[in-house]
Amino acid sequence: MMMDEDFNKLPSGLGEFFRSLGVRSIDSTFDQLRDLANRQLSLGSSGHYESHAPKRWEDSLIEGLVKTGDRVLDLGCGDGELLVRLVYRCGAEVQGIETNEDLVIRCIERGVPVCHDDLEQMLSILPDRSFDIAVMENTLQTLVHPLDALRGMLRVARIGVVSFPNFAHWSVRLTFGLGGRMPVTSSLPYTWYDTPNIHLCSINDFTDWVVADDVEVLESWVLVEGKVEKFNGDDHNKTAEQAMFVIKGKDSMPAGEDR
């Protein structure tokens, strides 16, 4: 059979793997899959990082924004997962800020330069335009002065990437509006007494601020039922669990000029 012939050209083990997935050689995507698999297998040691899928939906989108040699600042970098990916996959120069000592040690072990300090305090001492991209993943709602942090972010970096859980998601409305209890959802997994979230907002709240502060939104995505969609208008304020905005201060210089 022709199928077997094509499968025999694959590296050992891959044919069996494709068969177990139900992939056939007459599938329209077969060539793409084979090429992808071959690329993965020939990557050797650097393929180590390729084999890890990102833990957060924002990570792969951020990867798309970062270019080789960009300086990326991650505010609240956790264990440095995103930054390691950016270093190895995008060739970025990175810097993290994290307050949790255990997570800081994880970052150090991974070779991610990290500052163990309060990010709001750190933002205030960083010089203007010292980074290309500042990232704040799921951290905004935990800050004491979120707007100061957003403005600080746009001051120290060319563009800012900020993601947050949408407090106007229908599940939140339902549990609070009808259930009468503080919402506990997949994006907001904390109970009222142990939540680090002190300044939650909805997508509409955020876009209001964007207009009020004259900030330019370059791109925006939302997570709707586990799928990433481009953000478009009011409906997402009900349906999106999380949102991510790529923002830029109006007065900041055009991309790439001050590099």
Add this chain to the structure above:
Amino acid sequence: MVFGDEFNKLSDDFVDRRQWRYDPPESLTSVGVTYARRVELTSPSNPFPLERGGVLESLVVEYETYGELSSDGSNAILVTHALSGDAHAAGWDGEARRRDRQWRLRRPGWWDGMIGPGKPLDTNRFFIICANVIGSCYGTTGPASINPATGRPYGLRFPEVTVGDWVCMEATLLDRLGIDQLYAVCGGSLGGQQALEWALRFPDRVGKCLVLASGPKLPTQGVGFNAVGRHAILHDPYFRGGDYYGQAEQPRNGLAVARMLAHITYQSGKQMDSRFGRKLQEESMKKGWYEVEYAVESYLNYKGRAFVERFDANSYLYMTKAMDHYDAAAAWGGGDLLQACKRVKAEMLVAAFSTDWLYPPEESSLFVKALLANRIPVTYVKIDTIYGHDAFLLEVERVGRMLRAFLLSPMPSRRTQAQYNEGSL
């Protein structure tokens, strides 16, 4: 390391060691019994120049090494010691008795918790070098050494030394040992100043630079503390302008007072509270109402007395002066720290301790800012501790965890950049 009979004979020296929490020399995680080496870095035609003028006709350096240098010489770590430190950073001194350093019988090197097989500065992996600095009193040429010109001890005629001199001395020593590139340089306090100076003076020779409880300059408060210490020594009636060597009476009180004050600055109020509180010393010790009353007094007295046994008053003057004078911004950036930090090529680790009086975290974050402004990736750790300045010696577990992680971490920020430049990624 020594084995067999000789080892057993030596072990007898460390008879009361088991009551301490220290690793005994035969422990699998101890570097064992160590022997310092001494090398003369100068020759009659090649004296050692000093930054603040003058030369040393003869410079002998005492140093210790642990672990083995790899064939390509890429695993060398230089450990720099602090004010009262010495080259004996780890293990048990095999010559403590012979060279009349009795205090070393009771305890291992000053960073024994960090250096050893399987410890954060892993001697199975790294070759670790620690050298006693110029002006100190532990084997390297200092004010107590014999001046070849007069045949008598230098005293205060010993030329002034700086942190820069020490770094140059260390570099010369490494040249002698055939080490071109340091995997890392690591030190705390005054040793941290040396580590930083390494990264500034020889940026191409340092891979990773670890600065603990230190910074580009000693804040004013620290200069003030040092001044009081020096005042106590200089005004001791037995100081005699530094020429007290061989005299029956030594400036013991002055040095003890200096150490007592310094010891307070190395700790934090919280730590003293929790350790001593207002506990009283036993009544029988007391002769008059003005005598030692509180436990903390007796402790400081003890610390002062113990220090006098092992340190030289003149060395204290020279070392504290070097500490006061050190100013990385002035030396490398014309007063501008941002400019100075441009020189750094090493991976930087800056560690500050929350209760440190001498180098408070606020000072460290200014330094971190200067590095970040120059687009130098920096790892900054602020450790919440009650141990004050001495935390870099005492917080063995937490500091060790951090050092281990940083020393073993890959260097992606630099490496990938190089790989991109080569086009291999």
